[in-house]
Amino acid sequence: MTIQGKVVVVTGASSGIGESTARVLAKAGAKVVLSARRTERLEQTVSEIRAAGGEAVYRTSDVTSKEQMKSLADFAVEQYGRLDVWVNNAGLMPLSYLNKLKIDEWDRMIDVNIKGVLYGMAAAIPIMEKQGGGHIINVSSVAGHRVGLGGAVYSGTKFAVRAITEGLRMELSPTSRIRATIISPGMVETELLQTITDEDAMQALKARAPIQQPLRGEDIANAIAYAIDQPETVSVNEILIRPTEQG
Numbered sequence: 011m012t013i014q015g016k017v018v019v020v021t022g023a024s025s026g027i028g029e030s031t032a033r034v035l036a037k038a039g040a041k042v043v044l045s046a047r048r049t050e051r052l053e054q055t056v057s058e059i060r061a062a063g064g065e066a067v068y069r070t071s072d073v074t075s076k077e078q079m080k081s082l083a084d085f086a087v088e089q090y091g092r093l094d095v096w097v098n099n100a101g102l103m104p105l106s107y108l109n110k111l112k113i114d115e116w117d118r119m120i121d122v123n124i125k126g127v128l129y130g131m132a133a134a135i136p137i138m139e140k141q142g143g144g145h146i147i148n149v150s151s152v153a154g155h156r157v158g159l160g161g162a163v164y165s166g167t168k169f170a171v172r173a174i175t176e177g178l179r180m181e182l183s184p185t186s187r188i189r190a191t192i193i194s195p196g197m198v199e200t201e202l203l204q205t206i207t208d209e210d211a212m213q214a215l216k217a218r219a220p221i222q223q224p225l226r227g228e229d230i231a232n233a234i235a236y237a238i239d240q241p242e243t244v245s246v247n248e249i250l251i252r253p254t255e256q257g
């Protein structure tokens with residue numbers, strides 16, 4: 011089975027990369043379950059997908075709740091009878107230098123960017139094992155490969171996502187036929203910068219060589235679609251994708 015007819019859960023689907031992923035996969039024939047905290051945004055995207063002839067439903071949920079992740083997985087199975095792909099995309103990036111001691115923001119990044127991914131996996135793995143296979147796609151970043159100024163904790167979370175996904179691949183691909191994919195984007199035009207509260211970090215980011223043409227959410231969605239669309243015998247382990255002008 012390629013994308014056509016696959017049941018796909020996307021977290022962080024109320025904006026940016028997640029929203030584009032839901033739209034692109036639905037257009038390719040997947041049955042998409044969108045999730046995030048902002049219900050109105052999900053509702054709007056789902057109605058647009060349906061108006062365009064696609065299949066989609068939404069469920070409001072917070073990735074920092076393991077109970078809500080479990081009920082999101084159960085909801086997907088209730089709606090569509092199975093769960094083929096789970097995209098852990100929700101994330102935030104409140105950059106700051108460590109000596110600003112923005113400990114609440116460190117906690118938040120760890121809760122959403124790492125624990126949220128683990129809770130998503132915990133919800134999906136038992137269902138996929140029972141089905142005899144599945145596919146978990148975790149969104150890391152170029153920041154999961156290198157550390158930038160102000161990005162110590164953010165990068166820490168994105169390095170962790172890559173480590174966890176590689177562990178998943180080694181443990182569960184051979185035995186449980188669960189494919190594992192890391193998606194590592196460079197700069198994408200989304201609402202992510204709005205999560206930065208530290209003025210110095212924002213200024214430092216703006217002072218760096220400006221990128222005139224960042225990636226669009228759709229560019230990352232296409233990479234996710236490529237990984238899903240491969241035959242079950244092919245596991246795309248990582249896609250690293252930058253705007254051409256990003257150094």
Ligand code: NDP
Nearest residue numbers: 022024025026027047048072073100101151198200201202
């Ligand atoms: P956006 O800010 O546009 O999207 C983030 C999404 O995460 C939103 O849908 C938001 O929905 C959701 N989210 C945040 N917190 C929670 C939560 N507690 N529970 C559920 N959902 C949550 O940014 P992007 O699309 O850019 O980000 C998507 C992913 O891509 C992130 O993991 C980010 O780190 C990664 N990334 C982005 C890059 C970029 O340049 N934009 C580069 C590399 C990686 P809501 O607020 O409604 O809950």
